[in-house]
Amino acid sequence: MAKRRLRVLLSEGGSTSARQAISVLGRAGHHVEICDPSPLCLGRFSRFVRAVHRCPPLRRDPAGYLGFVTDLLATHRFDVLLPIHEQGLVFARAPDRIAELSGVALPSYASYRTAVTKAGFSRLLESLGLPQPPTRIVISERELREIACTPCVIKTSVGTASRGVWRVPDRAALERAVRELHAADGFAGEVLVQDCVAGPIEHAQAVFDRGELLALHAYRQIAAGAGGGPSHKLSIRGDAVRADVAAIGAALGWHGALSFDVIRPANDARPLFIDCNPRLVEPMSAQLAGLDLVDLLLRLSLGEHPASPAPSRDGVRSHLGMQALLGCALRSGSRQDVMRECGRLMLRQPPYAGSAEELTQVGRDWFSAVPLAATAVILMAAPGRAAALAAKGWGDHLLDAAAIARIDRGFEPA
Structure with a gap:
């Protein structure tokens, strides 16, 4: 574990991945600040966040976003910049500019560019002879x-x-x-x-040191929430994908975090890769299962070469209450169903019995209850607002094809 208290800047604060990273960093005693285009992003609601810096939106102004972050790093002297979402593409485009200001763990721009698009990842799988639908x-x-x-x-x-x-x-x-x-x-x-391939959806989260696989955590999606992502998870052994994940990271020379979605076919054949995320997706499942992927990223960012840690435990159940409520409202549109789901969540009745909350760990961070409570009240009053609430997580902090093209050109004006 990183022994000293670090000053860490998160590249955004609106995603569930950022919110979970904030919890991990804060509980470890690190100083956490975030930058985000929204003044009311999800990450703001945490006692662990010392400051929120309102930045230009990555999607509409990648050059402005990069300039804002580099100015912030220069004036506030952060130990580590943690690219918790797609902002890593911008940083990988200007690695020397970032490296002289803060520690960061990123692959080359070419590797990030391959992994950030579904077509690029599909072609990589084909070139490596790895399974996909x-x-x-x-x-x-x-x-x-x-x-x-x-x-x-x-x-x-x-x-x-x-x-x-x-x-x-x-x-x-x-x-x-x-x-x-x-x-x-x-x-x-x-x-x-x-x-289409029938079978359960599973997820794998990996951390690499210059192409070498350091750690791997896997979990199965038990139920889907808003947007199709998992609202209920079960940690599992990652043996079925370990060799393939290692091959992908080695081919890309990956440095930092890389996450995957796979389908395990109904005949229990070799899992098929269906998506790749060039970042650490929702690290709390691994944390609850005894594997601190965030700490590994901090150490890599500081230039260390940590040894591979012990594997995570399988059989650990976890959930994201906010995502579960949004998913319930989107599926049924019924106020009664939302109220029943709220009751099961509060009373820890199945499917929440024996499951740990990932997103809003109120016992350790009381301020994190605000978004969950607000979501519950809104959905009980008007379940039809679920789509609009869920869409807030897919805002201007994310990339689109036009933004990627501008970054490819070197941040030329649109």
Whole structure:
């Protein structure tokens, strides 16, 4: 564990990943500050956060965002910059500029660029001979219609938290997906079409030291919340994906955190990779299972080469209460269902019995209860507002294809 108290700057504060990292860092005694374009981001509601710096939005102004962060690092002298979300792409584009101001653990820009898009990751899997659902990549509506056979999954190449993903069971759903792709300018970039594969969704979180796998944590999605991400998790052994994850990290020369979504086919065959996130996604599951991935990132950021820690425990249950409530409201739209879910959450009745809260650990951080309580009150009064509340997590702190293109060009004006 990083022995001294560090000054840590998080690259954003609106995501569930950032909120969980704040808890891990704060409980370890580190000084935590965040920058985010929203003055009311999720991370603000924590007693561990010493300051919130309102920054330009990454998506609309990546150059302004980078300038803001580098000025902040220069004036406040942080020990570590922690790229907790897609902002890592901007930092990887200007590694020397960042490295002279703060410790940071990042791969090369080319490697990050490969991992940040679904098309890039799919091509990497193909080149390494690693398993994924049968996948085709198209760039037009005509091509999409020619190859799309239902049921299938359609994905834009850029997207986070299930944005830009359509599950297409029939032709009517395909027509809706095409209309929404046009509305979102989805055909401006590459579009993936994948065969549907039945089986549970699992997640793997890895930390690498210059291409060498240091640590791996895995968990199974027990139930989905808002946006399709897991609201209930069960930690599992990662043996089934360890060799493949190590091969991906070695091929990319990855330095820092890298996370994956996989499907384990119903016949219990080799898991299939379906997504990659070039960052640490929601680290609390690993923390509860005895593996401190955040501390490993801090040590790598400081230039250390830590030894591989003991593996995480399997069988640890955890949940995100806020995501569960939003998911309940989105599925049913019923006030009664939301109230019943609130009751089960408060009384720790199944499925919350024997499960630890990841997002709002009120006993250690009372201020974190504010967003959860506000979400519960709003949904009990108006369940139909669930979609708008969930969308707040998918804001201007995330990348889109246009922002990536500007970063590729070196932050030229739009």
